[in-house]
Amino acid sequence: MTGTDLIRLELSTDAFEQIAAILAERTGIRLEPGTERLVVSRLSKHLRRLGLASFEAFLEHIRRPSGAEDLAAMIDALTTNTTRFFREAGHFRILEQDIMPRLAQKARAGGRVRIWSAACSSGEEAYSIAAVVAKCMPDVGQHNFRILATDIDSKVLKAAQDGRYPATAKRDAGPDFAARLFEETRDADGMLRVRAALRKLVTVRYLNFMDPWPVSGPFDVIFCRNVAIYMEPDTQMRIWSGLEQVLDRDGVLFIGHSERIGPPLSDRLELFGPTSFRRPGAAMSQ
Known part of the structure; x- marks a missing residue:
């Protein structure tokens, strides 16, 4: 034995x-x-x-x-860290087609735009967001447009900060985004690295939902997917309520397909797509 x-x-x-x-x-x-x-x-x-x-x-x-x-x-x-590039692809289509036209207009008019990947794991979600943003707004680096990536797991946050991924990540990104996302590194292990321009858009920070949140918002888009499903109902509601409080007036919240927000917030957040929420009467695209 x-x-x-x-x-x-x-x-x-x-x-x-x-x-x-x-x-x-x-x-x-x-x-x-x-x-x-x-x-x-x-x-x-x-x-x-x-x-x-x-x-x-x-x-x-x-x-x-x-x-x-x-x-x-x-x-x-x-801590469970199941993730990949463009996981739950429908959310990224909504971001690209319905949300980014308005956010690009807002940023180019001098506005502040913030997107939060609230359980970023090793960074695939945050860099998927960054790739969509850069596709829709090639001049994003010239404007006040940033992506915050947070997680509770310090090990995966280091991976997110490095932005290095195995070659199989190209398959998850798909042909449309792989070239936008990655530059080949000189490492013998053949790892890919997220392009510097995309890494500059993303700020990686530690956050434990059970502690006071070091964020104030407002956020134009929040991705908080497949986190609350592992928590007790009262904890879930505390998280959803906290996210709603830092969501912009016209903001959008994406959650996981196995998660539910519940009736207490139904007057403040309405479903408009698959596990996609906005405030009643919020603007989408312009």
């Missing part, structure tokens, strides 16, 4: 529930019963690195001040 097998045997129901409670308190994310194997697979390497033989010992460690870095590592490890 290997060391890994021994660690797997140590994930008791009580230890799982304690880990789930810490994750919920710190991030709002809910670990459902039945995800024990996921916890084991993502945390075992940290137990081995620390030389700990059980999850109980790991829990004791991360509750001490000296375990703060490993607590952060646990949160990073248990």
